Amino acid sequence: MTTTLIDPAPHGRAWVNEALALLEQEAARSADTHLLRLDFPGFPGIAFYFKDESVHPTGSLKHRLARSLFLYALCNGRLRQGQAVVDASSGSTAISEAWFARMLGLQFIAVMPACTAPQKIHAVQALGGQCDLVEDPSQVHARAAQHAAEGACHLDQFGLAERATDWRGNNNIAESILGQLRREPQPVPTWIVCGVGTGGTSATIGRYLRYRRLDTRLCVAEPTGSSYVHGWRTRDRNAVASQPTRIEGIGRPKVEPGFLFDVVDDVVEVDDAAAIAGALQLESLFGTQYGGSSGVNLIGCLQLASAMRARGETGSIVSLLCDRGKRYQETLFDPAWRAERGLDIAPWQAAIARTLDTGVLAAPVTA
Ligand SMILES: Cc1ncc(COP(=O)(O)O)c(C=O)c1O
Numbered sequence: 001m002t003t004t005l006i007d008p009a010p011h012g013r014a015w016v017n018e019a020l021a022l023l024e025q026e027a028a029r030s031a032d033t034h035l036l037r038l039d040f041p042g043f044p045g046i047a048f049y050f051k052d053e054s055v056h057p058t059g060s061l062k063h064r065l066a067r068s069l070f071l072y073a074l075c076n077g078r079l080r081q082g083q084a085v086v087d088a089s090s091g092s093t094a095i096s097e098a099w100f101a102r103m104l105g106l107q108f109i110a111v112m113p114a115c116t117a118p119q120k121i122h123a124v125q126a127l128g129g130q131c132d133l134v135e136d137p138s139q140v141h142a143r144a145a146q147h148a149a150e151g152a153c154h155l156d157q158f159g160l161a162e163r164a165t166d167w168r169g170n171n172n173i174a175e176s177i178l179g180q181l182r183r184e185p186q187p188v189p190t191w192i193v194c195g196v197g198t199g200g201t202s203a204t205i206g207r208y209l210r211y212r213r214l215d216t217r218l219c220v221a222e223p224t225g226s227s228y229v230h231g232w233r234t235r236d237r238n239a240v241a242s243q244p245t246r247i248e249g250i251g252r253p254k255v256e257p258g259f260l261f262d263v264v265d266d267v268v269e270v271d272d273a274a275a276i277a278g279a280l281q282l283e284s285l286f287g288t289q290y291g292g293s294s295g296v297n298l299i300g301c302l303q304l305a306s307a308m309r310a311r312g313e314t315g316s317i318v319s320l321l322c323d324r325g326k327r328y329q330e331t332l333f334d335p336a337w338r339a340e341r342g343l344d345i346a347p348w349q350a351a352i353a354r355t356l357d358t359g360v361l362a363a364p365v366t367a
Pocket residue numbers: 060092161194195196197198199200201202248249250291293294320322323
């Protein structure tokens with residue numbers, strides 16, 4: 001009788017095992033992010049919740065994604081010891097990926113638009129990552145693919161975010177939110193609101209709501225005229241943005257492959273000036289600065305809440321605080337930067353204050 005000996009660690013697998021163990025240890029050391037509650041005088045009977053994703057070690061919701069992308073690459077046999085890692089990003093994902101790459105002892109290349117907030121570029125570099133800055137933002141995917149052709153492992157957040165995340169559970173963002181709402185008066189939210197970059201977050205939330213058979217609807221809040229707004233309304237995957245946005249991370253110029261139209265129940269549009277005013281409002285509400293996409297989310301919540309109030313509905317609305325505002329000190333939070341770009345936020349600040357007080361969506365009034 002002959003016995004076939006199975007190699008206990010086929011070529012290269014010992015390192016993969018070690019890398020997977022490191023990722024598992026990191027997850028075990030990490031705490032969940034907070035779900036913060038707000039109530040406003042204008043919206044009696046409507047509770048607002050904000051999932052603070054800025055408290056992840058790398059400062060944004062992309063910490064979850066970066067961990068999933070590394071796991072996905074390792075478990076698909078695409079990432080090997082000593083291999084460089086590359087991805088295209090508007091910055092937040094790159095920071096998280098640089099952090100995990102350093103943890104695994106891998107070289108990391110971030111392909112980012114040259115206009116990315118300087119603090120994000122510095123954060124990637126501080127973590128040992130290399131930034132390949134591209135003048136034309138529409139070229140980031142092509143440049144990342146070029147690095148991959150030269151041997152780097154392409155983490156490919158835009159191609160893989162939607163499938164690398166465990167949408168049925170494993171404490172994904174939707175499972176975490178719903179678990180944290182368990183003891184609240186309205187534990188099943190009326191709406192969950194989020195923006196779209198890769199489409200991974202909206203896909204995970206939308207799928208999980210169906211999987212759990214909940215009536216909660218998913219609303220995508222996007223910069224005015226983004227590709228996702230047009231694409232969702234016309235169901236056209238070739239839709240493009242009708243105007244650019246200054247809000248990083250969301251509002252893509254074209255519909256990315258991970259955006260699932262069919263799990264989204266509504267889409268609302270938010271002007272850049274309103275989003276920045278929203279971010280400043282969040283700072284006064286929470287005492288912490290969050291980025292522009294969090295401002296978009298706040299305005300999206302107010303649009304939905306005022307419609308609920310007009311219909312006499314009560315319930316709860318959940319959204320995300322996606323990343324730290326500190327990253328945008330030289331951009332969104334700098335009055336001179338805003339003035340140079342004609343972004344007048346004062347009328348929006350007044351409109352937000354009126355909306356919070358009255359529950360009726362107020363339009364900005366310019367002098
Ligand atoms: C900074 C930032 N990046 C990305 C996203 C979108 O996430 P995803 O890439 O999962 O669609 C958001 C969402 O709100 C965001 O705020």
